[in-house]
Amino acid sequence: MLWACLALFVLFPLAALVARAFFEGGRFAPGALASVLRDPNHLRAFGNSVLLGVLVAVASTVLGFLFAFTAVRGGLPRAWTGVLEATALLPLISPPFTTAIAIIFSFGPRGLVTWHLLGLKGVSVYGLASTFAAETLTYFPIAYLTLKPVLAALDPNVEDMAFSLGSSRARVFRTVTLPLTVPGLGNAFLLVFAASLADFATPLILGGNDFPVLPTQAYLQITGLFDFKGGAVLSFVLLVPAFAVLLLQRAWVGRRYYVTVSGKAGAQTAAKSVAAWARWPLLAGCLVVTVVIAWFYALLAYASLVVALGANHAWTAVHYRVIFSEGVKAIRDTLVIAGLGMPLGGLYGILLGYLVARKVFLGRRAMELVSMVNYALPGTIVGIAYLIAFNDPPLVLTGTALIIVACYVFRYSPTGIRTTVALLQQIDPGLEEASASLGAGSATTFRRVTLPLIVPAFFAGLGVVFIRSMTAISATIFLISINWTLITVRILENMTELSLGPAAAFSMLVVAIVVVVMAALSRLLRQFRTPGRVMVASLLGG
Amino acid sequence: MRAVRIGWLAALALTWAAAGAAPATAADTLNAYSIWPENWARPMLQEFEKATGIKVNFVRFSSGEALARLIAEKNTPRVDVLFGGPVETFAAGVKEGIFEPYKPPAFAALPARFKAADGSWVAIADDPLVFMTNARFLKDNNLKPPASWEDLLNPAYKNMLQMADARTSGTAVTRLFSILEVNGRDEARAFEYMKKKRRNVQLYTKSGGGGTLPVGLGQAGGGIFFIVDALDTKAKGYDVVISFPKEGIGTSAEAIALIKGAKNPELGRKLIDWASSPAMQKLYAPHKINFVPAHPEVAVEPGLAEVLKGAKIFPIDDAYAGANRKRIVERWVNEVLNLRE
Numbered sequence A: 001m002l003w004a005c006l007a008l009f010v011l012f013p014l015a016a017l018v019a020r021a022f023f024e025g026g027r028f029a030p031g032a033l034a035s036v037l038r039d040p041n042h043l044r045a046f047g048n049s050v051l052l053g054v055l056v057a058v059a060s061t062v063l064g065f066l067f068a069f070t071a072v073r074g075g076l077p078r079a080w081t082g083v084l085e086a087t088a089l090l091p092l093i094s095p096p097f098t099t100a101i102a103i104i105f106s107f108g109p110r111g112l113v114t115w116h117l118l119g120l121k122g123v124s125v126y127g128l129a130s131t132f133a134a135e136t137l138t139y140f141p142i143a144y145l146t147l148k149p150v151l152a153a154l155d156p157n158v159e160d161m162a163f164s165l166g167s168s169r170a171r172v173f174r175t176v177t178l179p180l181t182v183p184g185l186g187n188a189f190l191l192v193f194a195a196s197l198a199d200f201a202t203p204l205i206l207g208g209n210d211f212p213v214l215p216t217q218a219y220l221q222i223t224g225l226f227d228f229k230g231g232a233v234l235s236f237v238l239l240v241p242a243f244a245v246l247l248l249q250r251a252w253v254g255r256r257y258y259v260t261v262s263g264k265a266g267a268q269t270a271a272k273s274v275a276a277w278a279r280w281p282l283l284a285g286c287l288v289v290t291v292v293i294a295w296f297y298a299l300l301a302y303a304s305l306v307v308a309l310g311a312n313h314a315w316t317a318v319h320y321r322v323i324f325s326e327g328v329k330a331i332r333d334t335l336v337i338a339g340l341g342m343p344l345g346g347l348y349g350i351l352l353g354y355l356v357a358r359k360v361f362l363g364r365r366a367m368e369l370v371s372m373v374n375y376a377l378p379g380t381i382v383g384i385a386y387l388i389a390f391n392d393p394p395l396v397l398t399g400t401a402l403i404i405v406a407c408y409v410f411r412y413s414p415t416g417i418r419t420t421v422a423l424l425q426q427i428d429p430g431l432e433e434a435s436a437s438l439g440a441g442s443a444t445t446f447r448r449v450t451l452p453l454i455v456p457a458f459f460a461g462l463g464v465v466f467i468r469s470m471t472a473i474s475a476t477i478f479l480i481s482i483n484w485t486l487i488t489v490r491i492l493e494n495m496t497e498l499s500l501g502p503a504a505a506f507s508m509l510v511v512a513i514v515v516v517v518m519a520a521l522s523r524l525l526r527q528f529r530t531p532g533r534v535m536v537a538s539l540l541g542g
Numbered sequence B: 001m002r003a004v005r006i007g008w009l010a011a012l013a014l015t016w017a018a019a020g021a022a023p024a025t026a027a028d029t030l031n032a033y034s035i036w037p038e039n040w041a042r043p044m045l046q047e048f049e050k051a052t053g054i055k056v057n058f059v060r061f062s063s064g065e066a067l068a069r070l071i072a073e074k075n076t077p078r079v080d081v082l083f084g085g086p087v088e089t090f091a092a093g094v095k096e097g098i099f100e101p102y103k104p105p106a107f108a109a110l111p112a113r114f115k116a117a118d119g120s121w122v123a124i125a126d127d128p129l130v131f132m133t134n135a136r137f138l139k140d141n142n143l144k145p146p147a148s149w150e151d152l153l154n155p156a157y158k159n160m161l162q163m164a165d166a167r168t169s170g171t172a173v174t175r176l177f178s179i180l181e182v183n184g185r186d187e188a189r190a191f192e193y194m195k196k197k198r199r200n201v202q203l204y205t206k207s208g209g210g211g212t213l214p215v216g217l218g219q220a221g222g223g224i225f226f227i228v229d230a231l232d233t234k235a236k237g238y239d240v241v242i243s244f245p246k247e248g249i250g251t252s253a254e255a256i257a258l259i260k261g262a263k264n265p266e267l268g269r270k271l272i273d274w275a276s277s278p279a280m281q282k283l284y285a286p287h288k289i290n291f292v293p294a295h296p297e298v299a300v301e302p303g304l305a306e307v308l309k310g311a312k313i314f315p316i317d318d319a320y321a322g323a324n325r326k327r328i329v330e331r332w333v334n335e336v337l338n339l340r341e
Helices: A002-022 A031-038 A040-073 A078-093 A096-107 A112-117 A128-153 A156-164 A169-180 A182-198 A201-206 A214-224 A228-254 A276-305 A318-325 A328-358 A364-376 A379-391 A401-412 A414-424 A429-437 A442-471 A487-496 A500-540 B002-019 B038-052 B063-072 B087-096 B105-109 B135-140 B149-153 B170-182 B187-198 B212-217 B227-235 B265-275 B302-308 B318-337
Strands: A306-308 A312-315 B029-034 B055-060 B081-086 B122-134 B161-164 B201-205 B222-226 B240-243 B249-259 B313-315
Touching (some): A002 A328, A002 A364, A002 A379, A031 A040, A031 A228, A040 A182, A040 A214, A040 A228, A040 A276, A078 A128, A078 A442, A096 A128, A096 A201, A096 B212, A128 A182, A128 A276, A128 A414, A156 A169, A182 A214, A182 A414, A214 A228, A214 A379, A214 B063, A228 A364, A276 A318, A276 A500, A318 A328, A318 A500, A328 A401, A328 A442, A328 A487, A364 A414, A379 A401, A429 A442, A442 A500, A487 A500, B029 B038, B029 B265, B038 B055, B063 B081, B063 B087, B081 B087, B081 B122, B081 B265, B087 B170, B122 B135, B149 B187, B170 B222, B170 B249, B170 B318, B212 B227, B227 B240, B227 B302, B249 B265
Parallel strands (some): B029 B055, B029 B081, B161 B201, B161 B222
Antiparallel strands (some): A306 A312, B081 B249, B122 B249
16 A cells, blocks of 8 residues: 555656656667766765765754753753743744845845844855754754654653663763664754755745855756756756665664663653753753744744835734635635545655554565655655656546645655654654554554554654645646635745745744644644553553 | 643644634636745736636746756646746756646747647746946946947946856856857857956845846946846836847746646646737836847837837857756856956
């Protein structure tokens, strides 16, 4: 069943694209390939892409860990944890164009911060530094979402044992906590690296003239030079570093033993791994990021409430009236699509993650690779591949919501998949074996034992699919139709028309919707998890 | 199996999603991709519906995205007409064989540069380039609005110009050929100029109008844009100045075309008849769309005529541009965009 889905929505579109790009009159014509790969500008772009990916992945993983560690182990009051949670979600929500505008408005040559506040002259906002900063802010939430369930599942008793053997806090952190989160760290790095490799919106706006990266080159090749082949080749090249990191990550994570959820946990003890004094520096570190993000959103909120940012700062509500009259169809369509994609993406994520992490079957590795393909390819290519594949019989999907839903599910589920994999690496297979030996079938075991344990991954995956459905544009610009349009397309359109106000108002609406949905989800998650834990403890405890 | 049950549920949900999307294909409904932003396309197509009773469903894309979609959908076209957008995009489309030639009644009245000889596309508007500068920037630097191409080389503009990238934007290609034209098509001289100007360019944007907002906000001092984008920036309330170089500057036509294999070709032809005639083009002025009408019988709106007064504007020679475009853009990428100093 899963293979059928993967074949249909990942391999088939890809094959259709390859057929269109490399075969002329039924014969393989690789001529374009070699010349594109030899171009020194493209080689430079490839180098830049990998460099950017590594930098962003390292920084995001560190930042994500800081947030997750502070939230889970910091022993902070609930309100602070809420602030951290919100900070970590907001950047994921913002449509790329609005963030870039906020950055340019703040840090540009005449920016509020660089010019008015610091009086700097001749600042260039475009290049590696700002692209790196913007992508790190955008993608560290993925690392956070991957790491938080892993840290939360890490039994504090393991740390307690080390303490009772006389270790210092620093030593416990270095030799117990950190090594045990390796599966989470590895998967977070992988996810952010691939996301940065495939991102073209941020570098398109902030990269400037001297920092070309491959996804933007591919986009230019297709939509600018009308060179399908060249764009396809450049995009496929991106799969090489993405797969290399997937394999490296597996080699690094794979050899050790991370099980801390063995079913033998004693009573829950409070985490002691963070000293009382250390809480505040940790929190302060997080708050710096919070302030930056809050600033961007404050600017966005301001832009949505004035006539024209930078020209006429009189207050007005007209932009909101515009979006609630002209924008209603886009809002409704987006909600339907996101609502459909969310549960499907969550289920697909944990099923695939479970199969890949727990079951031994032929082609397991292949399945893992294939599940990453749509995530690691730039959206432009995925969108065009879907369009080519599903425009003609046998399967005509263009013009339906289904094609957009499928695109989201198969493109944005890797967060759910990787989180599931990381969590399962912490969970003793003995739990499942015990269930099986008591006579439960594999479906029952999955439902009664495994599922409650990986519910956090389900919600992480589902959350990301929902947020991406509300905010993504690169692939779906090719999939929207007269029948189905999206809020992000409206935002892009408003930006084209220089209507910052409605664009900002739409962005604020997206933020509001996502915050409400995520709050509801986390409430649901709490209800799920508490009985789950109790069940584990009472069934197998002691 | 659990997985199977989930699969069924998913299939059910998706069938519902697919069913909910039954395309609207009434007898008098036409489908189009528009390259014009919605704030121009929507009023025009509504006027068309008022005049003929034919409803037009449309989606808006940038020129490159529209063309990429049309090429991908070639075997089963989803729309009947490509509406608006620079002639260049249409020329590229002709090479891909996506258009069905059609000569509307206005065809004979149009000058040669406003139509493809075989009727693959016809022009509906003309759009000259302008220099647009931020008024505050000019004042802070004691500058007059640039009145010559040479003025843009002034070190005061260092790192403060934004204009479009020739790989993605028709605006930029028109600019390149303008520079060639004012240099008497002497490529060595034209490229020498572009390399000097490169020092003052903060950013080459991906879309033609990408730099208008930064110039409006003062993040950039100025740039070269199509007049419609420049006048729109002004209309939004940004304090910008429009000027023209005394050596002259190029202009580019906006076109419309019928898609090959269209499902409603008759309705599509009616839209082309209407759009290429004065019926639509005399509506630009009342709707504050600052295109210059392509049809010779439609007068230029007085406000727009005032801006254009005294400006030296020349058309880009299609044959010359068509034959050299790819080479010139490649040379621009290698020698100007990737210039290392």
